[in-house]
Amino acid sequence: MKVCVYGLGHIGLPTALLLAQDHAVVGVDVDPDRVANVREGDLPVSEPGIDELYAEVREDFAVTTEAEPADAHVLVTPTPLEEATDVPDLRAVRSATESVAEVLRPDDLVVLESTVPPGTGEGLVVPILESSGVDAGEFSYAHCPERAIPGRTLVEMIDNHRVVGALDEASLDRALELYTFVEGEIHATDVAAAEFVKLMENTHRDVNIALANEFARMAEELGVDVHEARELANEHPRVDVLRPGPGVGGHCITVDPQFLAQRVGSDRLISLARDVNESMVGHTIRSATDMLGSPPATLTVLGVAYKGDVSDTRRTPALPFVRRAQNAGYDVRVHDPHVESFTVDPESLDEAVADSDCLAIVTDHSEYEDLDPTALAERMATPQLLDSRAVVDDEAWRDAGFVVRVLGDGTC
Ligand SMILES: NC(=O)C1=CN([C@@H]2O[C@H](COP(=O)(O)OP(=O)(O)OC[C@H]3O[C@@H](n4cnc5c(N)ncnc54)[C@H](O)[C@@H]3O)[C@@H](O)[C@H]2O)C=CC1
Ligand SMILES: CC(=O)N[C@@H]1[C@@H](OP(=O)(O)OP(=O)(O)OC[C@H]2O[C@@H](n3ccc(=O)[nH]c3=O)[C@H](O)[C@@H]2O)O[C@H](C(=O)O)[C@@H](O)[C@@H]1O
Numbered sequence: 060m061k062v063c064v065y066g067l068g069h070i071g072l073p074t075a076l077l078l079a080q081d082h083a084v085v086g087v088d089v090d091p092d093r094v095a096n097v098r099e100g101d102l103p104v105s106e107p108g109i110d111e112l113y114a115e116v117r118e119d120f121a122v123t124t125e126a127e128p129a130d131a132h133v134l135v136t137p138t139p140l141e142e143a144t145d146v147p148d149l150r151a152v153r154s155a156t157e158s159v160a161e162v163l164r165p166d167d168l169v170v171l172e173s174t175v176p177p178g179t180g181e182g183l184v185v186p187i188l189e190s191s192g193v194d195a196g197e198f199s200y201a202h203c204p205e206r207a208i209p210g211r212t213l214v215e216m217i218d219n220h221r222v223v224g225a226l227d228e229a230s231l232d233r234a235l236e237l238y239t240f241v242e243g244e245i246h247a248t249d250v251a252a253a254e255f256v257k258l259m260e261n262t263h264r265d266v267n268i269a270l271a272n273e274f275a276r277m278a279e280e281l282g283v284d285v286h287e288a289r290e291l292a293n294e295h296p297r298v299d300v301l302r303p304g305p306g307v308g309g310h311c312i313t314v315d316p317q318f319l320a321q322r323v324g325s326d327r328l329i330s331l332a333r334d335v336n337e338s339m340v341g342h343t344i345r346s347a348t349d350m351l352g353s354p355p356a357t358l359t360v361l362g363v364a365y366k367g368d369v370s371d372t373r374r375t376p377a378l379p380f381v382r383r384a385q386n387a388g389y390d391v392r393v394h395d396p397h398v399e400s401f402t403v404d405p406e407s408l409d410e411a412v413a414d415s416d417c418l419a420i421v422t423d424h425s426e427y428e429d430l431d432p433t434a435l436a437e438r439m440a441t442p443q444l445l446d447s448r449a450v451v452d453d454e455a456w457r458d459a460g461f462v463v464r465v466l467g468d469g470t471c
């Protein structure tokens with residue numbers, strides 16, 4: 060079938076390429092530069108296997124800025140929180156749906172993959188589609204939320220189980236015809252349940268990370284090493300404590316719980332968990348400034364991506380960490396091997412650590428596990444390390460002459 064995919068971003072582009080293995084796909088994006096880049100093979104998304112997949116399917120994959128008539132329209136536009144109001148910003152979903160309504164025909168399928176507040180499909184998307192003059196029932200509609208994790212996007216898009224919230228039987232059948240690349244099981248439900256399931260998943264993760272962060276802070280007060288305690292607790296067959304850190308980043312786990320909390324009046328735990336996770340940046344910066352003493356001093360931040368081994372900096376805890384250290388009067392240098400375009404201070408590691416007074420690992424990139432503490436100690440003015448992700452062998456760093464604090468190990 061002919062498929063139009065709206066939004067060629069972190070999720071839309073890999074989805075379009077996977078769909079192009081079995082269908083004729085047109086990628087539609089409002090950003091003309093992005094369209095031109097994708098057309099030339101300069102992909103805006105870096106994920107294992109994506110360049111190879113692009114090369115494989117490029118004959119069956121076109122890109123454009125305008126909606127086209129198609130048998131299926133897949134919406135993968137962004138759904139952030141609006142910065143000024145902290146309210147879900149559904150403008151891209153609205154405008155993409157309006158574009159589809161202009162070309163919609165009876166028997167077409169429309170799929171919303173974007174993560175949305177409960178009720179968005181039947182309350183907002185379907186009515187806009189019906190403004191075309193084609194009624195729901197004549198066209199098919201389904202919500203198929205994406206659940207792949209950045210860093211493993213293609214593998215998880217193929218292997219993960221998928222939830223399809225279909226408007227009716229015909230919509231479910233059409234969605235099954237579309238998602239031929241999915242090897243995981245496909246579970247059918249209704250539209251509202253599919254919206255809710257997606258939000259439950261990310262909220263579950265946010266709340267559990269908050270618990271890990273609370274354990275870390277308690278362990279610090281009690282002089283216990285939370286990392287050792289966590290490993291021991293996780294030997295229990297029904298316990299899985301997540302990893303504490305300097306805060307939760309990314310534009311999903313930090314945002315999606317608020318889609319739920321803002322929609323209902325009965326939220327308590329979800330907002331509290333958000334607060335706990337947001338408070339970790341302040342906690343981590345206090346540890347760093349405690350080590351540094353009064354300014355002037357130089358702090359080298361290792362990692363600005365929101366998590367290890369990705370290049371995405373959206374809602375990263377590293378950015379407020381950097382700003383707060385700068386506001387406190389420290390010279391701050393930033394290093395990240397995955398984020399070339401980061402504008403704070405993209406220096407090489409050697410330059411970033413020269414004469415520095417403290418290193419702070421804020422992102423758990425694999426590269427930081429293998430740093431050579433002896434070589435680093437020689438380059439620094441004061442060899443100190445704050446490891447907020449517990450990624451290094453702290454004893455080896457101490458042996459190399461570093462003063463080391465690890466978030467949650469009872470020494471902060
Ligand atoms: N990035 C991730 O890891 C995951 C994201 N999601 C959800 O997927 C959705 C998309 O997120 P990302 O791919 O990360 O977004 P993104 O920001 O990487 O890309 C969005 C793309 O949509 C384009 N766009 C905006 N308005 C448009 C319109 N009216 N018509 C056509 N294109 C338009 C933008 O120019 C951009 O290229 C969001 O709802 C997000 O919550 C779900 C699971 C994982
Ligand atoms: C339930 C779930 O695992 N959701 C995934 C999540 O992807 P995302 O990369 O945002 O999740 P993540 O790996 O938990 O990272 C989020 C943030 O949480 C932090 N983090 C994560 C795990 C942990 O034990 N401790 C911790 O502090 C990370 O460093 C990062 O800053 O959100 C994605 C999404 O919805 O966009 C979703 O598709 C993914 O499957």
